[in-house]
Every structure is written in structure tokens, then in C-alpha cells.
Amino acid sequence: MSVIPLTAHTPTRSEPAFRGRIGSDARSGHYAVPGRYRLHLSTACPDGLRIAVTHSLLGLGAVCPASLLPALPDTPEGGHAVLRPLYEASAHRYTGPAAAPVLSDDWSGRIVSTHAPDIMRDLAHRFGGDGPSLYPCGAESEIEAIERMCAEGIEDAAQRAGRPGGGQEERDAALAKLLETLGALDRWLExxxxxxxxxVTAADVELWVALVQLDTVHRHHLDASAVQRIAACRALWSYARRLTAHPAFGRHLDLTGIARRHHAHCRGLEAAGAAVQILDWAQHAAH
Structure with missing residues (x-):
């Protein structure tokens, strides 16, 4: 798949506080042992949703249990109180938010990683077992290209296209980038x-979550005309509909939680596109 060149910008994902990895043997420190590690996720968060889908596709419920967190953080600094002991055990005098997602080590009571891409890769490479090959040999560069397209060409572009503080020229350029990216993906998926x-691979997980966010969050700040042009990518949304019907994808959709999280964090103004829902996510997930 050819990748659209994307302009440089500030990444939408914040820099993780912890970047440990699960290795292949005892020399790695965090070696792969079933039952040793635990996930702490909020599926209302895009990174949490990505990890939850990956976890289900690989069938790792018993190998690496997952604890689900509320959609909204419950501490003043924007973290989860239940995660505070893990953060404090992992970093001396840690003062930042105890944020999810977290991969923790039950043996030490400390955090291994808060970096979603690393967590997804380690689950697949170290515990994948009989599940699908989410990172097939030779596909890493393609998957990384899709990750960039989703982060920059969809999520970041959609945010900038609906940002009230920017100028009209900036919003128009961002919308053009968004439509260009979606159009390329739509043609590819025919x-x-x-x-x-x-x-299914990790590329599908990345794109599906980006499309969920586009329709349930970002379209609220776009005008109706823009949303109608986005919805015109029929192959793309048919693809999203098929994946939503897959149990590993659709059963993790917390639409109420996503809406609560959006309203809690949103600082923009609602536009006419909010009334133009592209997919009935709940209906397709039920099927």
C-alpha cells in the first residue's frame, strides 16, 4: 500500500512515562510468563481500546488478565486512584497522573509499560499462541505506515479541522488532509x-479505532458538509462495519464512556456534523 506523505506536527499521543518491554528470556528482566502480567485499561480511551481489541484477538484472557477502568479518571490530576500504588512503587516521588493504559508486573507490583504500541507488540510476539499473526513477518513497515496515517492523517487532521481557535485556512488544510487520507484508504479497501x-492484523486494529474516534468524537466539531464527504467513503465504512461485527472488536465499544470522556475533555464548539452519524455502531456491534 502506498503511503501519503504527511507533514510534520506534534504527535497526538503523549509521551509515555514507562517503556519497559517483555522479553524472550530471564535476561530481559520482564520475561514472558503466563499469569505474571496484568493490563489496566479504559476502553473509552483510544489506546485502551486498541489494547483491548488486540488482547481479545489473541485470546489472552487467562494468560494476561485485564482490569477495566471507568471512562473518566477519578483524581484531580487526571488519573485513576486504583493505579496510584503502581506508579508510586515504580517511580520515586512520582507526581504525575496515574494514567491508563498500564501493563503491570504482579510479581513486583510495578509498571512494565504505559506505551500502547509496545504493549500491543509484546502481547502479540510473546503471548500470541494460536491467535492470528497480528504483526506478520515482513509487515512491520506497513503497520507502522498505517499507524502514522491514522495518527496524523485521521486523528490529528480531524482535530485540527474542527479546532475553533485556528484560522479558516488552517482548518481547510486539515480537512483536505483528512479527506485525502480517507480517500486513499477507501480506494485501497475496494x-x-x-x-x-x-x-486481520494490527493495522486493522489501528484503523478501526481511528474510525471509531472519527465518527463518535471528531465529527462533532465538523460541519455537515464535511461529514457527508467523509461518509461518502463507502468501502472504508463498510470495512468498519464488518470489523465492528467481529466479537473481538465490537464487544469492547463503550459508546457511553466515549461520549462521557469526550464531553469531559472537549473544549471546542459543537458543529452541524454532530447530527450526521455515519455508522450505527451499537447495532453493528450487536450483530
């Missing part, structure tokens, strides 16, 4: 079931 292989 006649395809999955994005880069004949079975």
Missing part, C-alpha cells in the same frame, strides 16, 4: 476484507 493481509 474488494478487500482486511487492510494489508488476508487476515
Amino acid at each position: 474488494g478487500r476484507t482486511y487492510l494489508i493481509r488476508d487476515e
